[in-house]
Amino acid sequence: xxxxxxxxxxxxxxxxxxxxxxxxxxxxxxxxxxxxxxxxxxxxxxxxxxxxxxxxxxxxxxxxxxxxxxxxxxxxxxxxxxxxxxxxxxxxxxxxxxxxxxxxxxxxxxxxxxxxxxxxxxxxxxxxxxxxxxxxxxxxxxxxxxxxxxxxxxxxxxxxxxxxxxxxxxxxxxxxxxxxxxxxxxxxxxxxxxxxxxxxxxxxxxxxxxxxxxxxxxxxxxxxxxxxxxxxxxxxxxxxxxxxxxxxxxxxxxxxxxxxxxxxxxxxxxxxxxxxxxxxxxxx
Amino acid sequence: xxxxxxxxxxxxxxxxxxxxxxxxxxxxxxxxxxxxxxxxxxxxxxxxxxxxxxxxxxxxxxxxxxxxxxxxxxxxxxxxxxxxxxxxxxxxxxxxxxxxxxxxxxxxxxxxxxxxxxxxxxxxxxxxxxxxxxxxxxxxxxxxxxxxxxxxxxxxxxxxxxxxxxxxxxxxxxxxxxxxxxxxxxxxxxxxxxxxxxxxxxxxxxxxxxxxxxxxxxxxxxxxxxxxxxxxxxxxxxxxxxxxxxxxxxxxxxxxxxxxxxxxxxxxxxxxxxxxxxxxxxxxxxxxxxxxxxxxxxxxxxxxxxxxxxxxxx
Numbered sequence: 001x002x003x004x005x006x007x008x009x010x011x012x013x014x015x016x017x018x019x020x021x022x023x024x025x026x027x028x029x030x031x032x033x034x035x036x037x038x039x040x041x042x043x044x045x046x047x048x049x050x051x052x053x054x055x056x057x058x059x060x061x062x063x064x065x066x067x068x069x070x071x072x073x074x075x076x077x078x079x080x081x082x083x084x085x086x087x088x089x090x091x092x093x094x095x096x097x098x099x100x101x102x103x104x105x106x107x108x109x110x111x112x113x114x115x116x117x118x119x120x121x122x123x124x125x126x127x128x129x130x131x132x133x134x135x136x137x138x139x140x141x142x143x144x145x146x147x148x149x150x151x152x153x154x155x156x157x158x159x160x161x162x163x164x165x166x167x168x169x170x171x172x173x174x175x176x177x178x179x180x181x182x183x184x185x186x187x188x189x190x191x192x193x194x195x196x197x198x199x200x201x202x203x204x205x206x207x208x209x210x211x212x213x214x215x216x217x218x219x220x221x222x223x224x225x226x227x228x229x230x231x232x233x234x235x236x237x238x239x240x241x242x243x244x245x246x247x248x249x250x251x252x253x254x255x256x257x258x259x260x261x262x263x264x265x266x267x268x269x270x271x272x273x274x275x276x277x278x279x280x281x282x283x284x
Numbered sequence: 285x286x287x288x289x290x291x292x293x294x295x296x297x298x299x300x301x302x303x304x305x306x307x308x309x310x311x312x313x314x315x316x317x318x319x320x321x322x323x324x325x326x327x328x329x330x331x332x333x334x335x336x337x338x339x340x341x342x343x344x345x346x347x348x349x350x351x352x353x354x355x356x357x358x359x360x361x362x363x364x365x366x367x368x369x370x371x372x373x374x375x376x377x378x379x380x381x382x383x384x385x386x387x388x389x390x391x392x393x394x395x396x397x398x399x400x401x402x403x404x405x406x407x408x409x410x411x412x413x414x415x416x417x418x419x420x421x422x423x424x425x426x427x428x429x430x431x432x433x434x435x436x437x438x439x440x441x442x443x444x445x446x447x448x449x450x451x452x453x454x455x456x457x458x459x460x461x462x463x464x465x466x467x468x469x470x471x472x473x474x475x476x477x478x479x480x481x482x483x484x485x486x487x488x489x490x491x492x493x494x495x496x497x498x499x500x501x502x503x504x505x506x507x508x509x510x511x512x513x514x515x516x517x518x519x520x521x522x523x524x525x526x527x528x529x530x531x532x533x534x535x536x537x538x539x540x541x542x543x544x545x546x547x548x549x550x551x552x553x554x555x556x557x558x559x560x561x562x563x564x565x566x567x568x569x570x571x572x573x574x575x576x577x578x579x580x581x582x583x584x585x586x587x588x589x590x591x592x593x594x595x596x597x598x
Contacts, residue, residue: 096579105572
């Protein structure tokens, strides 16, 4: 019993990280139709900035917010300066984001070197609470809580606000949205920045959870893509559902069949794609 | 086949023949470092050309080409180091397995089109990396498979040094190139171009579009298997970096730098990128940034490649 509860809890907390990571990518993909290879770079920069800012300010929450905002700003600049120049050409966008990802990877190596870092969160992150005989680490609770709050805010934004309605309109038909007098270029920039913000946030939380090191950007990218592919591009609810399924599968996979744990992550993707090429909640 | 009917292909064949003769005659007088680079360039040229069959000629922007390259490389490395397989056996097995894997995955990836196709083939590349990294009992995980010896062919001492191996690669490259040209100029190749330009038109005309795309993926996978097999021999080591994202994207970059949908573009692109990477890494540690700049410049200013630029300025 304890094994199952613990593993399920670990799976859900891992899913929270996966959602933060994949949620931003699914927004970017849904609105902009960009295969954003630089998404892992946002995570990496967020993580490194988080480590540096925690060391400088001593406050985890200040570092978390500041890092996420800086990454969001960087995303906005990237979109405005580079991506807009190649709008509408999938392959060029992909090449461009690949170049940016390589550049960021090397720049991080230059600035922070090759050693791994661990982000030191508040002291209570290493403690845990006991509920009904089960122990729950506070760091993992924080991951679940922040992902839950962000999902709720984003969902409310997308479904209940005027700006959210514009985003949904742009996902469905960008040309028609533009014709209605909505400034789609600004919308795209904002969505790209929001996606970057989520990835930067995930980077800070993730480096408190499992550290940060060179090459991590390309290592976590598959997870972001799997969340988007299984959940369906552009669907936040889909990303959450996919993150939960994958987080649980991955955790139980690792605990029960360590050698082939990678399959437990990618097999669902293959199965989903075989039946629904646009993902569980995706619309063609 | 109407190759002889138009003048251009014959001129192209003559031109390629001259270039091939050049790169066959020159190496003995070149520094061995350059010969090693040329060997690598030829191997990547096979892979890039096969990717262009998809990307440039069929309009299938596959980002997962390194997966089939890696199948070839790992097959050869495993067969040669653990089972002492001969050159011929390793090569044929690599081709067959890469084509088979490509055929299996094609069923999955062909369900998607356009940007979804890119996304899914990218996921294929990432999964292949994951397998190479995690399936330790087969692939050696992070350590990879080390100590792949140069091939031994009776009568020719391929193990003897850089030159004999270079000629072996060159011979295989020439064979691949000939097959590739025949393929592109065949009715099959023309149909692929038709599918790229208008899938619905080809469907209305009665072509089996799915089958053509499927075969294109299998053939490209087989060629990537050849390149992968040679790479294992060339490098002597096969690890997860053979199949990582950067490697997969590099094939795409090679095709686009040279010029997608042109016959010689990918070959030029493969040489340019190989030489750029290796030459720059001699001068500066920051060669990754130079490679990154190559991506950005290509994306922003040369989406039709060097041959495309050449045509535009004429």
